[in-house]
Amino acid sequence: MLFIRMLRRVGQSPACGCWTPVLPVRFLGISPRQIPADANFHSASFSATDHPRVLITGGLGQLGVGLANLLRKRFGKDNVILSDIRKPPDHVFHSGPFIYSDILDYKNLREIVVNNRITWLFHYSALLSAIGEANVSLARAVNITGLHNILDVAAEHNLRLFVPSTIGAFGPTSPRNPTPDLCIQRPRTIYGVSKVHAELMGEYYHYRYGLDFRCLRYPGIISADSQPGGGTTDYAVQIFHDAAKHGKFECNLEARTRLPMMYIDDCLRATLEVMEAPAESLSMRTYNVSAMSFTPEELAQEVLKHVPEFQITYNVDAVRQAIADSWPMKFDDSNARKDWGWKHDFDLPELVTTMLNFHGSETRVAQAN
Ligand SMILES: NC(=O)c1ccc[n+]([C@@H]2O[C@H](COP(=O)([O-])OP(=O)(O)OC[C@H]3O[C@@H](n4cnc5c(N)ncnc54)[C@H](O)[C@@H]3O)[C@@H](O)[C@H]2O)c1
Numbered sequence: 001m002l003f004i005r006m007l008r009r010v011g012q013s014p015a016c017g018c019w020t021p022v023l024p025v026r027f028l029g030i031s032p033r034q035i036p037a038d039a040n041f042h043s044a045s046f047s048a049t050d051h052p053r054v055l056i057t058g059g060l061g062q063l064g065v066g067l068a069n070l071l072r073k074r075f076g077k078d079n080v081i082l083s084d085i086r087k088p089p090d091h092v093f094h095s096g097p098f099i100y101s102d103i104l105d106y107k108n109l110r111e112i113v114v115n116n117r118i119t120w121l122f123h124y125s126a127l128l129s130a131i132g133e134a135n136v137s138l139a140r141a142v143n144i145t146g147l148h149n150i151l152d153v154a155a156e157h158n159l160r161l162f163v164p165s166t167i168g169a170f171g172p173t174s175p176r177n178p179t180p181d182l183c184i185q186r187p188r189t190i191y192g193v194s195k196v197h198a199e200l201m202g203e204y205y206h207y208r209y210g211l212d213f214r215c216l217r218y219p220g221i222i223s224a225d226s227q228p229g230g231g232t233t234d235y236a237v238q239i240f241h242d243a244a245k246h247g248k249f250e251c252n253l254e255a256r257t258r259l260p261m262m263y264i265d266d267c268l269r270a271t272l273e274v275m276e277a278p279a280e281s282l283s284m285r286t287y288n289v290s291a292m293s294f295t296p297e298e299l300a301q302e303v304l305k306h307v308p309e310f311q312i313t314y315n316v317d318a319v320r321q322a323i324a325d326s327w328p329m330k331f332d333d334s335n336a337r338k339d340w341g342w343k344h345d346f347d348l349p350e351l352v353t354t355m356l357n358f359h360g361s362e363t364r365v366a367q368a369n
């Protein structure tokens with residue numbers, strides 16, 4: 001009876017007309033892993049004045065080290081733990097706490113969360129779009145089974161959980177220009193399918209167990225000092241390296257392939273901002289975020305302004321091209337802008353200047369400027 005009365009008391013959110021978080025795990029009697037409700041004594045509570053204790057999974061990829069740097073500046077070095085299944089390079093190992101964590105090992109995850117009194121979890125482990133197509137069973141395990149472990153450990157220990165999604169969560173039947181937050185999502189890659197699954201499972205855990213799940217759909221992310229991990233948008237990172245070093249670049253997508261992109265600083269700031277946003281400002285739990293959209297041809301034109309002899313040629317990779325042709329060309333992120341004040345800093349000209357300054361200080365870019 002108590003349970004039914006509490007369900008009745010839960011109202012509809014005026015902002016979105018959707019259900020507000022239903023009930024905390026303890027009212028449901030059992031958590032997702034069948035842990036007795038009163039066994040939830042490990043969860044560390046923190047008030048707004050305390051710093052969160054952060055764990056980043058898959059932290060040695062393109063985005064994780066930059067995220068750790070940003071969060072350590074904000075919350076203190078020792079409050080942010082980077083983890084992965086790979087061996088960290090020296091500079092990462094010495095820059096702050098690093099531990100081994102395999103997201104397929106649930107007990108290992110739970111031990112890390114408990115021993116380190118983790119309160120916020122950024123879940124970055126994944127196999128990206130192109131590499132996922134080359135190894136579907138591993139992508140399925142890491143991106144789906146691994147996500148289940150993350151959701152369960154987060155729900156059991158009352159963590160605030162960030163899981164990134166992607167433009168790859170849409171497919172050929174989605175509106176592509178622009179792509180809104182809510183529309184048909186029928187991706188044709190294992191990566192995209194696993195990310196739609198993550199969005200839906202995270203939202204389900206939010207409504208069912210009160211999990212504080214937050215998710216942004218990132219565009220292709222462009223970074224200077226970290227390498228992409230096997231995606232369809234990787235060309236937009238490699239082009240800067242090759243332009244600065246060799247003055248030429250062979251592109252694996254067609255010249256007119258338009259995709260949403262974002263500079264890494266904007267991406268990481270968006271991630272921190274949505275995690276810090278007051279819960280009542282979030283009318284949704286999964287948001288598109290956007291900065292710019294361009295084609296390889298347009299990117300090459302901008303590079304030419306800095307590297308006058310730059311040449312681009314095309315040798316199209318059929319798998320990547322098919323993926324790109326099914327993805328959004330432009331993202332509609334008006335809900336993120338409206339709800340929690342998202343605003344990007346980098347458009348195409350600033351992106352190109354920043355990337356070439358990084359790569360080109362001692363090469364042909366420096367000579368041209
Ligand atoms: N980089 C982008 O352009 C982009 C765009 C959209 C979304 N995202 C998402 O952001 C997140 C981070 O992306 P990224 O580019 O840094 O990815 P990445 O491929 O560069 O890194 C992923 C990391 O996951 C780790 N990993 C693999 N299996 C693991 C396991 N079993 N346990 C723990 N770690 C494991 C890998 O070792 C790797 O370091 C991913 O979830 C990705 O889907 C990235």
Ligand SMILES: C[C@@H](O)[C@H](N)C(=O)O
Binds near residue numbers: 128220233
């Ligand atoms: C877009 C994103 O999810 C990733 N960079 C990929 O291309 O797979």
